[in-house]
Amino acid sequence: MLKPYGDRVVIELVQDAPTTRGGIVLPDSAKEKPVRGKVVAVGQGKTLDNGTRVPVEVKEGDVVVFAKYGGTTLEIEGTEYTILNERDILAIVE
Amino acid sequence: MLKPYGDRVVIELVQDAPTTRGGIVLPDSAKEKPVRGKVVAVGQGKTLDNGTRVPVEVKEGDVVVFAKYGGTTLEIEGTEYTILNERDILAIVE
Amino acid sequence: MLKPYGDRVVIELVQDAPTTRGGIVLPDSAKEKPVRGKVVAVGQGKTLDNGTRVPVEVKEGDVVVFAKYGGTTLEIEGTEYTILNERDILAIVE
Amino acid sequence: MLKPYGDRVVIELVQDAPTTRGGIVLPDSAKEKPVRGKVVAVGQGKTLDNGTRVPVEVKEGDVVVFAKYGGTTLEIEGTEYTILNERDILAIVE
Amino acid sequence: MLKPYGDRVVIELVQDAPTTRGGIVLPDSAKEKPVRGKVVAVGQGKTLDNGTRVPVEVKEGDVVVFAKYGGTTLEIEGTEYTILNERDILAIVE
Amino acid sequence: MLKPYGDRVVIELVQDAPTTRGGIVLPDSAKEKPVRGKVVAVGQGKTLDNGTRVPVEVKEGDVVVFAKYGGTTLEIEGTEYTILNERDILAIVE
Amino acid sequence: MLKPYGDRVVIELVQDAPTTRGGIVLPDSAKEKPVRGKVVAVGQGKTLDNGTRVPVEVKEGDVVVFAKYGGTTLEIEGTEYTILNERDILAIVE
Numbered sequence: 001m002l003k004p005y006g007d008r009v010v011i012e013l014v015q016d017a018p019t020t021r022g023g024i025v026l027p028d029s030a031k032e033k034p035v036r037g038k039v040v041a042v043g044q045g046k047t048l049d050n051g052t053r054v055p056v057e058v059k060e061g062d063v064v065v066f067a068k069y070g071g072t073t074l075e076i077e078g079t080e081y082t083i084l085n086e087r088d089i090l091a092i093v094e
Numbered sequence: 095m096l097k098p099y100g101d102r103v104v105i106e107l108v109q110d111a112p113t114t115r116g117g118i119v120l121p122d123s124a125k126e127k128p129v130r131g132k133v134v135a136v137g138q139g140k141t142l143d144n145g146t147r148v149p150v151e152v153k154e155g156d157v158v159v160f161a162k163y164g165g166t167t168l169e170i171e172g173t174e175y176t177i178l179n180e181r182d183i184l185a186i187v188e
Numbered sequence: 189m190l191k192p193y194g195d196r197v198v199i200e201l202v203q204d205a206p207t208t209r210g211g212i213v214l215p216d217s218a219k220e221k222p223v224r225g226k227v228v229a230v231g232q233g234k235t236l237d238n239g240t241r242v243p244v245e246v247k248e249g250d251v252v253v254f255a256k257y258g259g260t261t262l263e264i265e266g267t268e269y270t271i272l273n274e275r276d277i278l279a280i281v282e
Numbered sequence: 283m284l285k286p287y288g289d290r291v292v293i294e295l296v297q298d299a300p301t302t303r304g305g306i307v308l309p310d311s312a313k314e315k316p317v318r319g320k321v322v323a324v325g326q327g328k329t330l331d332n333g334t335r336v337p338v339e340v341k342e343g344d345v346v347v348f349a350k351y352g353g354t355t356l357e358i359e360g361t362e363y364t365i366l367n368e369r370d371i372l373a374i375v376e
Numbered sequence: 377m378l379k380p381y382g383d384r385v386v387i388e389l390v391q392d393a394p395t396t397r398g399g400i401v402l403p404d405s406a407k408e409k410p411v412r413g414k415v416v417a418v419g420q421g422k423t424l425d426n427g428t429r430v431p432v433e434v435k436e437g438d439v440v441v442f443a444k445y446g447g448t449t450l451e452i453e454g455t456e457y458t459i460l461n462e463r464d465i466l467a468i469v470e
Numbered sequence: 471m472l473k474p475y476g477d478r479v480v481i482e483l484v485q486d487a488p489t490t491r492g493g494i495v496l497p498d499s500a501k502e503k504p505v506r507g508k509v510v511a512v513g514q515g516k517t518l519d520n521g522t523r524v525p526v527e528v529k530e531g532d533v534v535v536f537a538k539y540g541g542t543t544l545e546i547e548g549t550e551y552t553i554l555n556e557r558d559i560l561a562i563v564e
Numbered sequence: 565m566l567k568p569y570g571d572r573v574v575i576e577l578v579q580d581a582p583t584t585r586g587g588i589v590l591p592d593s594a595k596e597k598p599v600r601g602k603v604v605a606v607g608q609g610k611t612l613d614n615g616t617r618v619p620v621e622v623k624e625g626d627v628v629v630f631a632k633y634g635g636t637t638l639e640i641e642g643t644e645y646t647i648l649n650e651r652d653i654l655a656i657v658e
Binding site for chain 4: 471473474475476478480511514517519520521542
């Protein structure tokens with residue numbers, strides 16, 4: 001498995017029908033297309049200039065909305081993952 | 095519902111006739127078109143370099159004016175929301 | 189009314205004949221056209237990296253010269269206002 | 283009169299024949315054309331990240347050399363002034 | 377051998393068939409093509425603004441995924457190495 | 471004379487035959503053409519974010535090599551001077 | 565001789581046949597062509613924002629690999645030197 005570096009997270013995309021009622025609809029016209037995904041691993045967090053570390057704000061299992069362009073995609077055993085910098089997460093779906 | 099990340103806020107657009115007397119008129123010619131919206135959720139705020147957190151300055155229910163280009167739009171159960179960084183809020187309507 | 193966010197201010201433009209003797213003449217050839225306006229509302233100021241806030245240096249009623257390109261214009265009840273970041277104010281007219 | 287904002291200064295241009303012997307000759311071929319001017323007003327200085335203020339290094343009456351492109355020009359009662367950020371001053375003429 | 381400077385690391389590329397089942401598949405269509413490699417040397421880490429050093433987060437022998445464009449490639453005795461800034465490492469393969 | 475501002479220095483160009491043996495030869499093909507000059511005046515130094523000042527590292531009389539593009543040239547009483555930011559000095563000739 | 569300024573170093577290029585076995589081969593196709601050189605002089609190091617100085621990490625005699633584009637080349641008594649910022653050193657050859 002992948003252990004993200006610093007303040008990065010690994011996310012598995014959530015595939016849902018774009019027009020499902022009650023779900024989040026992500027219009028094609030959006031400038032940055034936000035997508036949904038489940039957090040599967042988080043890094044140790046960012047090191048501040050004073051030397052302390054700030055833990056990543058999300059945890060494994062959280063479902064998040066993020067701007068896809070910010071991440072790097074790779075595939076492990078048939079599943080596609082996105083490695084994302086924490087700051088590219090827009091919101092947590094609750 | 096969405097819980098915004100860091101110093102982001104979720105805003106629901108307020109639709110009002112652009113020429114209503116007493117309202118805020120937003121001319122089409124404005125370089126950055128400001129729009130009005132109601133804050134429906136706020137993040138935990140920004141983490142400073144010394145490790146402390148600065149709470150977001152607006153709260154749920156506030157009506158704000160903001161530059162629309164700064165945000166990301168998505169739709170939940172038929173309602174359109176904008177996820178915005180706090181610093182893109184221009185003013186609170188009182 | 190509008191309450192500016194952070195270190196922003198709301199300014200009402202002052203219309204004066206561009207060649208009035210004794211007034212400030214703003215030549216069309218200036219690279220950034222500075223304009224005059226009256227401060228009608230100020231934000232709470234900028235938060236420094238150490239967490240303290242720096243109050244805005246101008247107050248309501250001050251007449252200021254600023255570079256217009258820096259602001260966002262909107263109209264409330266027939267009056268045009270500019271929302272400006274404090275750092276785009278060039279000088280106070282005394 | 284104008285009270286400059288933050289670390290800005292107001293400067294009145296000094297007109298001198300470009301080839302006067304003993305004066306400062308500013309060649310047309312210079313990439314950034316430096317000009318001479320007299321400081322007529324100074325701001326309160328820049329606020330550092332720790333909240334303290336650094337006074338402006340020049341005072342009223344000082345004659346300075348500066349890169350003209352950095353400033354904003356306006357005219358008051360027939361005299362042309364330049365509002366300049368302190369950091370665009372190159373040197374003080376003594 | 378090479379001793380990386382500051383927060384750099386030296387990485388030896390891991391050649392694996394791009395479609396091997398169970399391995400990491402790196403699609404050609406990825407915007408930044410991430411690649412796999414083994415860390416063979418690490419620098420002393422980055423010096424913070426307060427003068428302390430932050431050790432590099434990976435160690436010799438770690439297998440990492442990184443964006444290849446970030447590094448500089450050179451060859452020593454027939455083996456190709458990449459010198460990479462630590463922040464260009466995306467994740468550690470465990 | 472000129473008193474440089476902040477961390478600037480005033481430099482008088484040293485004219486030497488470009489092919490003199492024992493001297494420094496500055497090839498025309500260099501991307502940034504470094505030139506030689508004698509420091510004739512130094513500023514008070516840069517003010518750090520904590521409010522203290524760092525004195526300029528060179529002193530009057532030092533001969534330095536610098537990238538000419540970084541400076542502003544002006545002429546006083548027939549002599550050409552360059553006003554340079556301290557950080558554009560590459561080395562001191564000893 | 566040259567005394568480098570701040571966190572700069574002076575490097576004398578090491579000429580070696582690009583295909584020598586056991587040496588470092590620097591392929592022409594590399595995006596940034598790294599080259600080898602011997603450090604002949606080092607500056608006093610960089611001054612941090614808190615006013616302390618960080619000594620340069622290499623010392624005279626070290627052989628380093630660096631990206632040539634980062635430096636400035638000049639010739640002294642027939643020998644070509646490169647003045648380089650410390651951060652452009654990629655690794656030390658041991």
